[in-house]
Amino acid sequence: MLSEYAVEPAAIGADWRTFKDLIDRFGADKGRLISRLPSKWERMVKEAARNAGVSDRDYLRIVERLNDSRRKVVNFSRSYEHEANWITNVLREHADRPFKAIICHAGSTACAEAMEPDDCSDAHPLFRATTSCDVTRTADQIADALHTLTAVSKEVDIVDPYFDLRSAKGNYLATLVSLLARLVGDPGQTKAIRIHFRDHDTRPSAEILARDGSAKVTGLLPPGYRIEFYAWSEKLGGEDFHDRYVLTELGGIMIGAGLSADGPDESAAFTLLNFEHAQGLRSRFSDGSTVYARVGSAVRIRDDGGTELF
Structure with missing residues (x-):
């Protein structure tokens, strides 16, 4: 985009x-x-x-x-x-x-x-820009739509309440693997990829997520990259945790149906966000958030496969 x-x-x-x-x-x-x-x-x-x-x-x-x-x-x-x-x-x-x-x-x-x-006007075909479009829900199509923004950013916040590495809960892993494969071609960078999801009593513990997550992404992270997983809960009477985004220090994309690669017969609306709006949304998933509450320990997976809880 x-x-x-x-x-x-x-x-x-x-x-x-x-x-x-x-x-x-x-x-x-x-x-x-x-x-x-x-x-x-x-x-x-x-x-x-x-x-x-x-x-x-x-x-x-x-x-x-x-x-x-x-x-x-x-x-x-x-x-x-x-x-x-x-x-x-x-x-x-x-x-x-x-x-x-x-x-x-x-x-x-x-x-x-x-x-x-x-x-340089929107009428010129070389300058015309797409700020909203439908993206086919395959891993490669989703990764293609996200690649440029994530490649040039140092901090990437992936927000999807249903994000889960377990195959029975959706095909989120395929999207993540496809995106990481594209980012391998951008050497010499350090990057934090933070994944934010909604807490639920059926989700595995942080210890299990660290073990299973490391097994799934080891060898896929370029040098200097790390992935972090955060669980969040809604506050009583507060904002619903439903919308999906990919947010960075440069801007963000709102994603309609989510990041699971559910197949070529489905699509999700991708819409570029105003810069200030994107940064405000990022603050909802940061330390000191007043919108959502962090649950338990976060998990960090480093490029060498090592993990830590924090």
């Missing part, structure tokens, strides 16, 4: 109006993310603004907005050769792993996926 865009620093930093119009169109809730290419992309935008002769006032506005836009510019694990210019690097990366579009000055490249800043 999310698309990666390469945005030329010299193009977006040309003036305050261009910068503001473009930066406001990005974010996980908009369905578009800017590739941090190179790793000092923000600094290149500032340099471009200075070189373009923007006023001191507009320069400070660009700097301030860049500082507030960290969630819109993210690392997609791409390489950059500093001996070559930006467009040469982008075209090399595009040939290997295509961007949705390359936003750059007119005449920078004849690439079919290139577009100018003034063309």
Whole structure:
């Protein structure tokens, strides 16, 4: 549901109006993310603004907005050769792993996926974004829909009241395995994947979950990754624990029918969430939550298969 865009620093930093119009169109809730290419992309935008002769006032506005836009510019694990210019690097990366579009000055490249800043509107096919869609309930289709958001995030909260690793309780394990297989291709990251479910007297103890969970995911977690399982209960007179989400520090997706891979004849509605809304929902499943109550010990499984209760 999310698309990666390469945005030329010299193009977006040309003036305050261009910068503001473009930066406001990005974010996980908009369905578009800017590739941090190179790793000092923000600094290149500032340099471009200075070189373009923007006023001191507009320069400070660009700097301030860049500082507030960290969630819109993210690392997609791409390489950059500093001996070559930006467009040469982008075209090399595009040939290997295509961007949705390359936003750059007119005449920078004849690439079919290139577009100018003034063309960036929802009417343009290269800029059109999907923020809500039906996803077929197979493990691979669900994992595909979740991959981009989870790959570029450091903290992933999977919320499904019925999530269960036991096969008799739904095919959640297949979805998790398929998603982890996709994340293996994003090396050099540390990531916490937290799974939140509703407590029930038929659920296994934390000790059994640690033992069985480790057996199921050992060998699937990339180096630096960990999975944590949390049980929650509703508070008397409080919020119902029913809705399903995948939430991260960048944004979130609301999922209608849940994350169990129940087969190709069913679908679930996936909808991107407003950033502030997603962060508010994350707070419901964090220490000090006033909405739900944590039950018992949480389980942590590390990339080496080791477990701990906490």
